[in-house]
Amino acid sequence: MGEVGEVIVVTSGKGGVGKTTTTANLGTGFALMGKRVVLVDADIGLRNLDVVMGLENRIVYDLVDVTDGNCRLKQALIRDKRYETLYLLPAAQTRDKTAVNPEQMEKLCKDLAQEFDYVLIDCPAGIEQGFKNAIAGADRAVIVTTPEVSAVRDADRIIGLLESEGKHNPRLIVNRIRPLMVKKGDMMNIEDIQEILAVELIGIIPEDEYIVISTNRGEPAVVNPTSAASQAYKNIVRRLMGEEDLPLMALECNDGIWYRLKKVFGF
Amino acid sequence: MREAVVLKGSRNGLRLVLDETADFGLVVDQLRTKLDSATNFFTAGTAVQLPPVAMVPPEKREELIRLLSGYGLACQDAVDVPPKKPAGRRERKQMNEAAPIPNGEPLLVNRTLRGGQKIVHSGSVVVNGDLNPGAAVIASGNITIRGACRGMAHAGAQGDANATVTVGRLLAGQLRIADLIVRAPDEMEAPDYPEVARIVDGAVVIEPADVKEGDVWAK
Numbered sequence: 104m105g106e107v108g109e110v111i112v113v114t115s116g117k118g119g120v121g122k123t124t125t126t127a128n129l130g131t132g133f134a135l136m137g138k139r140v141v142l143v144d145a146d147i148g149l150r151n152l153d154v155v156m157g158l159e160n161r162i163v164y165d166l167v168d169v170t171d172g173n174c175r176l177k178q179a180l181i182r183d184k185r186y187e188t189l190y191l192l193p194a195a196q197t198r199d200k201t202a203v204n205p206e207q208m209e210k211l212c213k214d215l216a217q218e219f220d221y222v223l224i225d226c227p228a229g230i231e232q233g234f235k236n237a238i239a240g241a242d243r244a245v246i247v248t249t250p251e252v253s254a255v256r257d258a259d260r261i262i263g264l265l266e267s268e269g270k271h272n273p274r275l276i277v278n279r280i281r282p283l284m285v286k287k288g289d290m291m292n293i294e295d296i297q298e299i300l301a302v303e304l305i306g307i308i309p310e311d312e313y314i315v316i317s318t319n320r321g322e323p324a325v326v327n328p329t330s331a332a333s334q335a336y337k338n339i340v341r342r343l344m345g346e347e348d349l350p351l352m353a354l355e356c357n358d359g360i361w362y363r364l365k366k367v368f369g370f
Numbered sequence: 371m372r373e374a375v376v377l378k379g380s381r382n383g384l385r386l387v388l389d390e391t392a393d394f395g396l397v398v399d400q401l402r403t404k405l406d407s408a409t410n411f412f413t414a415g416t417a418v419q420l421p422p423v424a425m426v427p428p429e430k431r432e433e434l435i436r437l438l439s440g441y442g443l444a445c446q447d448a449v450d451v452p453p454k455k456p457a458g459r460r461e462r463k464q465m466n467e468a469a470p471i472p473n474g475e476p477l478l479v480n481r482t483l484r485g486g487q488k489i490v491h492s493g494s495v496v497v498n499g500d501l502n503p504g505a506a507v508i509a510s511g512n513i514t515i516r517g518a519c520r521g522m523a524h525a526g527a528q529g530d531a532n533a534t535v536t537v538g539r540l541l542a543g544q545l546r547i548a549d550l551i552v553r554a555p556d557e558m559e560a561p562d563y564p565e566v567a568r569i570v571d572g573a574v575v576i577e578p579a580d581v582k583e584g585d586v587w588a589k
């Protein structure tokens with residue numbers, strides 16, 4: 104076995120800001136770049152990642168089966184239907200967060216990092232046991248927030264908790280930005296958010312209706328080049344792979360008639 | 371078994387006391403057991419003062435810091451304050467304050483305090499960073515926040531009405547000095563200059579801080 108892979112946890116504190124969507128899209132993005140990647144759903148009892156990935160009907164074993172020793176790790180890994188290098192380790196649905204402990208998660212991540220280039224962990228909302236489990240084995244953290252005061256508050260708390268666990272320098276993704284609202288001053292802008300959180304920004308995802316469609320279809324949006332969020336996810340993947348100096352996309356107010364026409368005709 | 375390590379609560383917050391004659395491995399083991407048995411007792415961000423450098427060589431000190439920070443306890447803060455300095459004269463000058471610092475060494479916090487983190491200290495506290503929403507500093511002496519203050523600062527928490535709060539940018543919704551609590555107006559202009567809050571005639575007064583050339587605020 105060659106180099107050991109990197110374990111990245113996707114976390115936010117607040118629910119509904121797009122952790123699972125981000126995990127699914129970043130994971131698929133890594134696979135698009137030819138990397139071996141596994142997505143770990145750490146949201147035991149409320150599993151979603153399998154649905155977003157469209158792999159629900161293939162689940163036989165889950166994460167708790169692995170930590171309990173009911174099956175081997177490889178038996179629980181589900182290969183994605185589109186990409187050969189993309190795998191999912193689903194969460195158990197019939198158990199809860201206390202079914203695993205941080206030590207077990209740490210070992211699991213270590214084992215997965217032997218086999219994969221990237222291990223992406225989808226963290227549950229909250230700061231309790233589930234959060235502690237999810238971050239236990241992570242080498243680095245990606246914080247997802249939305250331009251809302253409540254989400255930024257929770258992100259701040261999470262950064263503090265990560266620091267006290269010795270996990271410094273998390274990266275920030277601001278999700279669901281609506282450039283037009285920011286321009287009008289109706290939405291927090293990136294500077295406002297960064298002033299409070301003071302961590303390095305790794306990407307901005309524009310609000311995109313296609314995310315709803317893709318989630319319901321079980322097909323991550325990053326695959327669809329016409330989706331506005333797709334390019335943003337791809338850029339984040341490249342930055343996570345080491346292209347730190349890749350510039351952030353300029354936010355455009357894509358509501359003009361020309362933009363819509365272009366979108367209809369697909370050029 | 372004799373206790374090789376004790377976490378003492380003193381006026382200055384938690385203090386780590388080691389048995390100099392005990393084996394360092396034993397000290398670490400006992401400390402770990404103690405912390406394990408009281409994980410809920412210590413709030414994340416609680417400051418622990420380490421024994422002076424003369425007692426613990428740097429590499430052992432490193433190990434203690436690592437161990438404590440693993441439990442969310444901040445110890446580097448206390449380390450920044452030399453243990454035997456006459457009442458932190460430097461800090462007092464920095465804070466541009468004539469009032470003497472009440473009992474206890476000043477505590478220097480060299481980071482931003484994030485939501486949920488809380489520092490309780492008997493003495494003065496200087497934060498070299500921001501105080502974010504949901505974070506709190508409670509000091510029996512003065513409080514200085516060099517960055518933006520959006521959280522809760524309570525100076526003179528044990529009743530000292532002469533205590534002051536000095537802030538780089540005061541954006542907090544609430545401020546406490548001694549037994550007074552003041553709330554910011556709902557429509558507040560965000561200042562971009564340092565301000566100081568103190569009690570004058572039984573009311574909290576906030577005014578621009580007196581900034582001199584070469585002061586901490588001058589960048």
